[in-house]
Amino acid sequence: MRNLVASALLAVSVIAAPAAHAQVPDKLVHRIEASHAILHELMNTPDKGIPLDIAASAQCVIVVPAFKKGAFVIGGEYGQGVATCRTPKGWSAPVFVQMAGASFGFQIGGQSTDLVLIGRTHESLNHLLKDKVKLGGDASVAGGPVGRSAQASTTELANAEFLTYSRNKGLFAGIDLQGDEVNQNVKDTAELYGHDVSFQKILSGGVATPAPAAHFVRTVSELFRKGRARKGK
Incomplete structure (x- = not known):
């Protein structure tokens, strides 16, 4: 009888495991995969990407794949992204975030670009814990320098809480995101973890990384490690 019960429990666990993994919507897995691909390409183009000195100072990293800009006299911007922050344990x-903004001018057409935001101070984490952060208002922001040996040497760059980059055709360049807002995406974050969990608990390292996001976090860690190794030379 005991063996029968054990077998039944084992069968239930085997069935439940794939079911739990299937609960993560495909759109969220795709967003994580796209973010990972952007960072992976960034690491493979050090001469045309984010300087390793900047990566070494990163406290938080936000990746927004396919950030969209469209305009007809009054333009709008919108994108969904993924964020992680450095903790004493790695x-x-x-967490999932979303970005939105508005641009004004006589523009017709639209474009899509990949964004990477590097939070360089401990305050960048505190700002991500708020429901909404306005770049250039609540948090200082500047387009980041590009290239293997480039540094945030000007006063504006050195004092910026977030350095921002866009990717177009494989090349990274600094981008002006003044006035854009970064919001918590509580709904998508809850869907990833299967229940409501605070941004503070996740970004402070109090939650284990879900399997679908493990490679994304490893890539961020590797980028940071390479930056620290170069800085130590």
């Missing part, structure tokens, strides 16, 4: 499990 990089945190990710």
Whole structure:
């Protein structure tokens, strides 16, 4: 009888495991995969990407794949992304964020670009814990320098809480995101973890990284490690 019960429990656990993994919507897995691909390409183009000195100072990293800009006299911007922050035990499990902004001018057409935001101070984590952060208002922001040996040497760059980059056709360049807002995406984050969990708990390292996001966090960690290794030379 005991063996029969044990077999039944084992069968239930085997069935439940794939079911639990299947609960993560495909759109969220795709967003994480796209973010990972952007960072992986960034690491493979050091002469045309984010300087390793900047990566070494990173406290938080936000990746927004396919950030969209469209305009007809009054333009709008919108994107969904993934964020992780550094903790004493390594990089945190990710949370989902969304970015939105508005641009004004006589523009017709639209474009899509990949964004990477590097939070360089401990305040960048505190700002991500708020429901909404306005770049250039609540948090200082500047387009980041590009290239293997480039540094944030000007006063504006040195004092910026977030350095921002865009990717177009494989090349990274600094981008002006003044006025854009970064919001918590509580709904998508809850869907990833299967229940409501605070951004503070996740970004402080209090939650294990889900399997679908493990490679994304490893890539951020590797980028940070390479930056620290170069800085130590």
